[in-house]
Every structure is written in C-alpha cells, then in structure tokens.
Amino acid sequence: MQTQIMPLEESCEAVVIDSAPSSERAFLLANTLPSTLREMQEKHIIPVYSKDNEPLISHSDFIESALETVERLFPHESILEPAIRVSHPIKGRIPSARNKPAKDLEDWERTLYYERAAFVIEIPSIQESVGDNQLSLTIGGVKAYNHDSLHQKKGVDEHFKVFIGFQNLVCTNLCVSTDGYLADLRVKSVAQLITAIEELIRRYRLNNHLSLMRQLTECYLTEQQFAQLIGRCRLYQYLPQAQKREIAPLLITDQQISIIARDYYRDHSFCREADGRISLWKLYNLLTGAVKSSYIDTFLERNVNSLELTSGILQTLQGLHTWQNWFLQ
Incomplete structure (x- = not known):
C-alpha cells in the first residue's frame, strides 16, 4: 500500500x-x-x-x-x-x-x-x-x-x-x-x-524514498565487493583533490568505516549472509548505524550521504555511470 x-x-x-x-x-x-x-x-x-x-x-x-x-x-x-x-x-x-x-x-x-x-x-x-x-x-x-x-x-x-x-x-x-x-x-x-x-x-x-529503499533489499554485494568498497572508502580521504572532485563526496570518517567493517561480521540485524554476501539495505543500515557516532551538527549530513553512497552503488551494479562508480572499480 x-x-x-x-x-x-x-x-x-x-x-x-x-x-x-x-x-x-x-x-x-x-x-x-x-x-x-x-x-x-x-x-x-x-x-x-x-x-x-x-x-x-x-x-x-x-x-x-x-x-x-x-x-x-x-x-x-x-x-x-x-x-x-x-x-x-x-x-x-x-x-x-x-x-x-x-x-x-x-x-x-x-x-x-x-x-x-x-x-x-x-x-x-x-x-x-x-x-x-x-x-x-x-x-x-x-x-x-x-x-x-x-x-x-x-x-x-x-x-x-x-x-x-x-x-x-x-x-x-x-x-x-x-x-x-x-x-x-x-x-x-x-x-x-x-x-x-x-x-x-x-x-x-515519501513514496519515492520508500521505493528507493526497497530497491536496496533486492541487490547484493559479494564479500569481495564489500571489501573493495571498504578499502576505497579508506583511500578516499587521501586522494589528490583533482581526483576527489570527480567522485561523489564521502563524509563518513575512517573510524566509522571501521565500525561498518566490524559490524559486517558482528551486527545482529545487518551482518553478512552465510556466503559473505550483504544486501545494499543491510549495508545502508550499517552506514546509518555508524554515523550515529557523529557530533550533533554533522550526523544528519552523514546520514543523507549514506543513502547517496548506497543508491550510487545500486546504480553501479545496474550498469549505470554515476559518481559512485569509483568505489567498486
């Protein structure tokens, strides 16, 4: 409905x-x-x-x-x-x-x-x-x-x-x-x-927002793709500025990326499947869970950025060209 x-x-x-x-x-x-x-x-x-x-x-x-x-x-x-x-x-x-x-x-x-x-x-x-x-x-x-x-x-x-x-x-x-x-x-x-x-x-x-989130439940990253995403997120902070301008902004900190990597294995509700895959919906919730450790005046931007990153990865897996393609190259 x-x-x-x-x-x-x-x-x-x-x-x-x-x-x-x-x-x-x-x-x-x-x-x-x-x-x-x-x-x-x-x-x-x-x-x-x-x-x-x-x-x-x-x-x-x-x-x-x-x-x-x-x-x-x-x-x-x-x-x-x-x-x-x-x-x-x-x-x-x-x-x-x-x-x-x-x-x-x-x-x-x-x-x-x-x-x-x-x-x-x-x-x-x-x-x-x-x-x-x-x-x-x-x-x-x-x-x-x-x-x-x-x-x-x-x-x-x-x-x-x-x-x-x-x-x-x-x-x-x-x-x-x-x-x-x-x-x-x-x-x-x-x-x-x-x-x-x-x-x-x-x-x-509202319905567009719900539709996008439901699409995330239907798409998965392999364990190798997840590992590549985590590695790219860590590299992002050290990219030359000229290259950064060609990639979608990433506001999530290194410490929060570490929380995501930990919870990929340990989170009760959003951890990986038995074969190592993880749905983009679960990935999204690992991201939004990690940014709860932000200061009050930055956590909303990082929350919005979590959906932008995850939806961009969805488009990448669908074969579309987006600013987020770099994270899974």
Whole structure:
C-alpha cells in the first residue's frame, strides 16, 4: 500500500500525543545526553545576542514549532513525544554565587544551556516495512548555536537543520533522503521557521524514498565487493583533490568505516549472509548505524550521504555511470 502525506485539513479531532518518547534507544550517540522538552523549558537559559541582549530562538522554541507543525499536518495520527539529545553544555552561575567553589553551588545558583541539540518526533501510526524492518515516519531537526553569530544584534539569520524521513524501529537508525532534508535553513523568526518546516513536509516525496529503499533489499554485494568498497572508502580521504572532485563526496570518517567493517561480521540485524554476501539495505543500515557516532551538527549530513553512497552503488551494479562508480572499480 502506498502511503501519502495528506494535505492540511481542518479537524476537530484531537491529536494523540503519546507520553512515550519517540525512541526508547538513542537515535544519536557520540557525546550526547538525553533531555526532555520540559527540562529545556524549565531549566535551560536562553542565549542572547551580545550587542542588544535579545534572545535567539531557543532549542525548546524550535522543538515546539516542529511539534505544532506535525500536529497540524497529521491531525488523525498518533504522535510521540520528541526524543532529544544535547551536547556541549554552557555552564554559568548567578552573580551572588560568583565566589563560591563549584562543589558548593546549589542547583538554583547554576545556569545551563546546551550549545547543540537534536530531536526526532516519531509518528508510529504511519509505518512501512522495508527488508522485514518496520519504519516509522519521523520529523526532526538540529540546532547548533556555534553556527550563529551571537556577537551581533538580533535580526541576522539563525541556522537550523530540519528533516522528514523514517526511523528503523529495529535499530533507531534514521533514514533521510536529500529531498527530505534542509541542511542550512536560515530564518529570523519562529513564524518563518514554522513555514519552512511545513513546506519541507509538504514537498517530501515519501513514496519515492520508500521505493528507493526497497530497491536496496533486492541487490547484493559479494564479500569481495564489500571489501573493495571498504578499502576505497579508506583511500578516499587521501586522494589528490583533482581526483576527489570527480567522485561523489564521502563524509563518513575512517573510524566509522571501521565500525561498518566490524559490524559486517558482528551486527545482529545487518551482518553478512552465510556466503559473505550483504544486501545494499543491510549495508545502508550499517552506514546509518555508524554515523550515529557523529557530533550533533554533522550526523544528519552523514546520514543523507549514506543513502547517496548506497543508491550510487545500486546504480553501479545496474550498469549505470554515476559518481559512485569509483568505489567498486
């Protein structure tokens, strides 16, 4: 059955917001910590522009805007609470506690916000099956204040990343395609942010994305081809720049390539077949699993890059000429 994202409609039915988070296991690892929307709203201070002390759009504002948009566009669906990961804490203290040793500070004397945050909102009532794995439609984003110009006045663009795609319920890996991703969304207000999120959701080609992922289940690499792919990925980082420009970009790090090689043998869900073959669907999930070790502000690009690499390999095996041909030459 083909799933469609329905157009905006008026409805008197209440959206079901499940109290369970959108993922019981982390969709992102690296140096992140779990957080909740309530914790952000009640305990995290909001960074400001240094020249006029005006606030930036906070992490909680961003997540609330995305959640509000999802509720409006999917009025009849079950929607889970956002799953949130944060990193790079910015700590402070109130003026009256300026001379206290850190160990003696009371909770109410500390201030805190996180430089980077990522979140996903899962819609479990919209699910599809790919390669015997259940996938849920998922919307999310990233906000990293290190990409903003905090030394200026309010009115300059603030930077966001937003996506719509799927989450593999077997492993919580995200499946994000190019047309479901805004890598550098720049807005000046919450209203502009909501509009951009809505536009992304409306133009996302869900069925095309699913069709591509299902094609990956039908194509396999031999053990020798997989070994060649891993070797080429390691060589890529050291290629002359002129040659690199002729090949599709590879954003995955050497450490993550090592994780893929290890999990080719050891991953419970996506390891090789008994004869050494591995489907491109399993390869794709090894890639998306490995990039979960990325920092918050780089993991979405690497996730999208995982699908670009795998779909390019698919085309190579089909005899088509693509930028990814080099990886299996």
